[in-house]
Amino acid sequence: MLDKTKTNKEIGEKIYNHLKQIKVQTPYTKNNEPDKIRLIEAHFKSIMEIIGLDLTDDSLNETPKRVAKMFVDELFWGLEPENFPKITVVENKMQYDEMVIEKDIKVASCCEHHFIPIVGRAHIAYIPNKKVLGLSKLNRIVEYFSRRPQIQERLGQQIFHTLCNLLDTNNVAVVIEAEHFCVKLRGVEDINSTTITSKLGGKFIEEPELRAEFMGLIK
Numbered sequence: 001m002l003d004k005t006k007t008n009k010e011i012g013e014k015i016y017n018h019l020k021q022i023k024v025q026t027p028y029t030k031n032n033e034p035d036k037i038r039l040i041e042a043h044f045k046s047i048m049e050i051i052g053l054d055l056t057d058d059s060l061n062e063t064p065k066r067v068a069k070m071f072v073d074e075l076f077w078g079l080e081p082e083n084f085p086k087i088t089v090v091e092n093k094m095q096y097d098e099m100v101i102e103k104d105i106k107v108a109s110c111c112e113h114h115f116i117p118i119v120g121r122a123h124i125a126y127i128p129n130k131k132v133l134g135l136s137k138l139n140r141i142v143e144y145f146s147r148r149p150q151i152q153e154r155l156g157q158q159i160f161h162t163l164c165n166l167l168d169t170n171n172v173a174v175v176i177e178a179e180h181f182c183v184k185l186r187g188v189e190d191i192n193s194t195t196i197t198s199k200l201g202g203k204f205i206e207e208p209e210l211r212a213e214f215m216g217l218i219k
């Protein structure tokens with residue numbers, strides 16, 4: 001859930017522009033529509049009626065409003081640069097230069113092709129340069145980019161480039177393993193498949209041993 005007291009508009013806009021410049025930003029145009037929930041509610045009501053649902057039924061009655069609020073407040077708030085999490089990058093005083101790994105970070109997103117859930121885990125590693133990041137901030141960054149219509153490859157790239165930018169290093173690795181419900185419920189209807197994507201930089205590309213160590217540790 002979005003906590004407006006824990007966001008940072010300035011960093012959000014800086015990261016938004018950076019990702020746009022390197023062409024990994026989500027195709028998104030800020031529209032300043034003040035009444036998103038009410039508009040989505042009206043359109044979703046039409047969709048339900050076209051399907052043939054009886055909106056006078058007390059179980060369905062509130063669904064358009066519920067869906068609209070869910071879209072705006074819960075699933076897609078990560079589109080807005082101003083909702084970027086408040087991140088404090090601290091100086092690496094201990095001069096720690098080994099790999100920092102956080103694994104099994106929850107990924108709960110929504111496929112931009114079908115608007116059906118993507119659920120999985122992200123594993124992130126970096127080697128600190130002059131800056132380090134609180135571990136919970138990695139979770140916050142993953143959450144932020146997950147809360148928008150997504151494709152898994154771009155989600156990984158957005159997390160990767162954001163960390164490279166904030167930490168001022170290319171020595172970053174992001175692996176995502178996720179289940180796509182649009183693959184399970186429709187199309188090939190493959191109930192058991194998992195999609196794994198990775199985005200590696202710097203030493204994680206140049207040094208096979210480091211990469212192998214990281215891949216071993218996240219197994």
Ligand SMILES: [Zn+2]
Pocket residue numbers: 111112113114115116180182183
């Ligand atoms: Zn899909």
